[in-house]
Amino acid sequence: MTAIAADGLSKRYATVTALDRISLSVEEGEIFGFLGPNGAGKSTFINVLLDFVRPTDGSVELFGHDCQTEGVAARDRIGVLPEGYSVFDRLTGRQHVEYARRSKDADDDPIEILDRVGVREAADRPASDYSKGMKQRLVLGMSLVGDPDLLILDEPTTGLDPNGAAEIRSILREERDRGAAIFFSSHILEQVEAICDRVAILQDGDLVAVDTIDGLRQSIGGGTKLLIDVDGLDEETVETVRAVDGVETATVRDGTTLEMTCTNDAKMNVVVELQRLGADVVNFRTEEASLEDMFVAYTGGGRE
Numbered sequence: 336m337t338a339i340a341a342d343g344l345s346k347r348y349a350t351v352t353a354l355d356r357i358s359l360s361v362e363e364g365e366i367f368g369f370l371g372p373n374g375a376g377k378s379t380f381i382n383v384l385l386d387f388v389r390p391t392d393g394s395v396e397l398f399g400h401d402c403q404t405e406g407v408a409a410r411d412r413i414g415v416l417p418e419g420y421s422v423f424d425r426l427t428g429r430q431h432v433e434y435a436r437r438s439k440d441a442d443d444d445p446i447e448i449l450d451r452v453g454v455r456e457a458a459d460r461p462a463s464d465y466s467k468g469m470k471q472r473l474v475l476g477m478s479l480v481g482d483p484d485l486l487i488l489d490e491p492t493t494g495l496d497p498n499g500a501a502e503i504r505s506i507l508r509e510e511r512d513r514g515a516a517i518f519f520s521s522h523i524l525e526q527v528e529a530i531c532d533r534v535a536i537l538q539d540g541d542l543v544a545v546d547t548i549d550g551l552r553q554s555i556g557g558g559t560k561l562l563i564d565v566d567g568l569d570e571e572t573v574e575t576v577r578a579v580d581g582v583e584t585a586t587v588r589d590g591t592t593l594e595m596t597c598t599n600d601a602k603m604n605v606v607v608e609l610q611r612l613g614a615d616v617v618n619f620r621t622e623e624a625s626l627e628d629m630f631v632a633y634t635g636g637g638r639e
């Protein structure tokens with residue numbers, strides 16, 4: 336079933352278009368990453384899902400229920416890790432999960448939930464004593480209560496060390512495998528790449544790409560990056576290469592390597608252009624494009 340269906344969703348503030356006619360859908364059983372530079376509109380989109388913000392135009396549904404006009408039904412089956420969440424300082428971890436259990440009318444065992452997110456040892460300590468990463472784990476645990484069909488997570492691995500981030504990724508995979516949809520925003524591209532089935536890239540309120548990571552790769556230079564080692568590489572050479580038709584990005588790595596994403600047709604033209612300039616090419620190789628390369632190619636260099 337479709338978990339999220341946005342149709343022409345727009346949000347305008349006085350002078351800013353935070354979302355510009357966004358249409359996308361997220362299905363149950365998939366992990367969907369939401370990427371974009373600062374100010375792209377990611378939080379605004381999530382805030383419309385939660386009805387903290389009202390759209391100017393268009394609509395969005397969760398499981399077929401409009402987020403604004405049928406809010407209670409729309410949010411009945413979701414778990415949320417919001418941006419800038421706060422915990423109740425005087426309540427223990429266990430009491431937080433009990434609170435989530437009551438409000439969702441669920442019967443999960445609080446200790447099992449706390450164990451799953453790695454804070455079982457701190458179950459009976461007040462949340463004010465928790466570190467930032469422990470608070471993040473606790474709120475993620477609360478979002479899992481009641482086996483929601485959709486998890487909406489704003490930067491779920493913020494504040495976690497690499498092991499913690501890997502544990503959270505494995506929890507998200509388990510949730511996906513039991514059939515839930517996972518929608519999460521992140522600025523950690525490696526994490527998105529490691530876990531997402533599909534990715535959306537948002538920039539200045541526009542959806543510039545929605546695809547699988549492989550699909551994004553294929554649309555940028557056949558999924559490969561070209562690396563050319565040039566003796567005495569100078570800025571003029573880089574600028575000239577950048578201007579070749581079909582070259583999407585061209586940067587310098589380690590002072591001597593020209594790193595580029597480009598269409599397949601452009602590859603030969605780049606080599607020809609380098610020869611014309613009299614550049615001394617010492618090596619030529621390709622590498623699989625990373626999500627970061629794709630993000631730069633799509634957003635023109637902006638990064639969160």
Ligand SMILES: Nc1ncnc2c1ncn2[C@@H]1O[C@H](COP(=O)(O)OP(=O)(O)OP(=O)(O)O)[C@@H](O)[C@H]1O
Pocket residue numbers: 348349351352353371372373374375376377378379380639
């Ligand atoms: N209440 C508001 N009033 C006016 N403009 C706003 C408001 N909330 C957001 N905006 C603007 O809308 C745009 C999108 O902001 P949003 O917070 O959704 O971006 P974001 O992608 O979540 O950014 P970040 O990664 O920095 O959190 C920005 O230009 C922001 O300044």
